[in-house]
Amino acid sequence: MQNDTLNAISAAIVAARRSGVPADETRWPGAQLTPDEIYMLQEKIAAELGWTDEPEAPTFWKGGGPSVTSIATFAKLPAPWVQPSPGRLEVKDFNRLAIEIEVAFRLARDISAVDLAARAVHDPAALFDAMAVTIELVDFRWKGEQSAPSVLRQIDLQSNGALVVGDWTPLKTVDWAKQVALLSVDGKQIGRYEGAHVCGDPLWMASQWLQHGVARHDQLTAGSVLTTGSWCGMVWLDGPAEVKATFEGIGEASLTLV
Numbered sequence: 001m002q003n004d005t006l007n008a009i010s011a012a013i014v015a016a017r018r019s020g021v022p023a024d025e026t027r028w029p030g031a032q033l034t035p036d037e038i039y040m041l042q043e044k045i046a047a048e049l050g051w052t053d054e055p056e057a058p059t060f061w062k063g064g065g066p067s068v069t070s071i072a073t074f075a076k077l078p079a080p081w082v083q084p085s086p087g088r089l090e091v092k093d094f095n096r097l098a099i100e101i102e103v104a105f106r107l108a109r110d111i112s113a114v115d116l117a118a119r120a121v122h123d124p125a126a127l128f129d130a131m132a133v134t135i136e137l138v139d140f141r142w143k144g145e146q147s148a149p150s151v152l153r154q155i156d157l158q159s160n161g162a163l164v165v166g167d168w169t170p171l172k173t174v175d176w177a178k179q180v181a182l183l184s185v186d187g188k189q190i191g192r193y194e195g196a197h198v199c200g201d202p203l204w205m206a207s208q209w210l211q212h213g214v215a216r217h218d219q220l221t222a223g224s225v226l227t228t229g230s231w232c233g234m235v236w237l238d239g240p241a242e243v244k245a246t247f248e249g250i251g252e253a254s255l256t257l258v
Contacts (some may be wrong), residue, residue, distance in 0.1 A: 004254045006033075010041050013156050014048045016141040022095055025148040033151045035071075039216060041155045042075060044148040051078035058107075058223030059214070060165075062158050063205045064138070065229075066198065072205035073204035074212050075157040085253040087164030089137065094161050096145060097237040097257065098138040101183050101193075101245035103202050106130040106168060107226075111210055112219045124206035125171075131167040132252040135245050137235055163227060166245075167251030174249070175200050182246040193231045202228035237242055 005028070012023035033041075046052070047193075053059055060082045065072040073188040091097065109131035137162030142148035153159050184190060199205075205228065213220040237243075237257065246252040 002017070006037060006041060009155060010044045010048065011192070013141050014043050015096065017045075017049060020093075020095070022143040022145075025142040025152050028152065031149045031151050033155075038151060039074075039156050039175040039212075041173060042157065043156070043216070044220050045097060046076070046154075047077065049078070051080070052187070053079060056221050058214075058225065059217075060163060060225045061209065061227070063209050063226050064158065064203060066147050066159070068199050068201075072073050072208040072212075073154055073158065074209060075089055075154070076159060076213075076217075077157065077163055081160070081162040083164050085133075085135075085164050085166040085255070087162070087253075087255040088133070089162055089255065089257055091239055091257050094137065094139045096138075096140055097241075098115055098135040098234045098236055099183070099185075099232070099243055099255075100138055101232050101247075101253075102134045102136060102227045102230055103247060104132050104165060104227040105135045105171070105206070105214060106132070107220055108225045109222045109224055110219055111214060113214050114213055117232065118130060124210055125138050125203055127202055127210070128171050128203075128206070130168040131171055131250060132168045132225075133245050133247045133251045135164040135243055135253045135255045136227065136230070137163070137257075139254070164253050165225065165227075166251045169251050180248045181255045182245045182248075183232050183235065184246075185235075185237065186242050190230050196231040197229060199229065223233045 016023040016084040105128045181193045243255040
């Protein structure tokens with residue numbers, strides 16, 4: 001795609017982020033971008049908004065994909081919008097409020113290209129030391145929200161608004177087909193989800209994430225986190241709320257929206 005168009009897309013998201021007014025995606029109907037262009041724009045937008053990480057600091061990532069045979073997609077999340085549980089966020093900072101409950105995994109050691117060549121691709125799960133429950137607040141910077149072209153939503157950090165991370169527990173073997181997750185809003189359980197991850201094992205994308213992070217950022221630092229996709233679909237909220245996610249045997253996370 002021409003540089004003028006790429007620059008216009010990134011400028012639209014930056015303006016939407018700064019103003020709180022969603023951008024008009026209809027300027028780019030049927031947008032076709034390469035993966036490299038998508039990730040380059042993610043990085044350009046992050047730089048424009050001042051989302052720079054401290055050298056060698058752990059980073060937080062969102063990953064996803066429709067099936068274990070697909071090419072996973074990723075977004076490096078801005079540190080200012082990642083909080084430990086219990087999290088607290090203001091409704092006014094978001095265009096729409098939707099919740100996804102997930103499991104995240106923490107990298108045990110630094111990973112470089114040398115590590116990937118030696119062993120990581122062959123046994124990626126061995127490179128994680130802990131897992132935690134997360135609550136993702138989904139938000140849209142495009143007027144069309146879910147109907148905006150998927151490549152434009154991917155550029156916009158895969159529609160991430162914020163991430164709340166629960167306490168870490170040591171990594172253990174989990175029968176994901178039997179794993180139970182509970183979602184409550186304002187003290188009322190609104191969903192029970194068993195074996196509900198669309199890809200079965202949430203760590204199916206681990207090898208792809210390691211390759212992606214190292215290819216674009218030279219290395220992934222110990223303590224970096226990958227959150228791995230919703231167990232509840234996308235649950236819409238109307239306004240202020242108390243949200244709690246519980247994964248039996250793993251932990252919980254909570255978020256107050258005011």
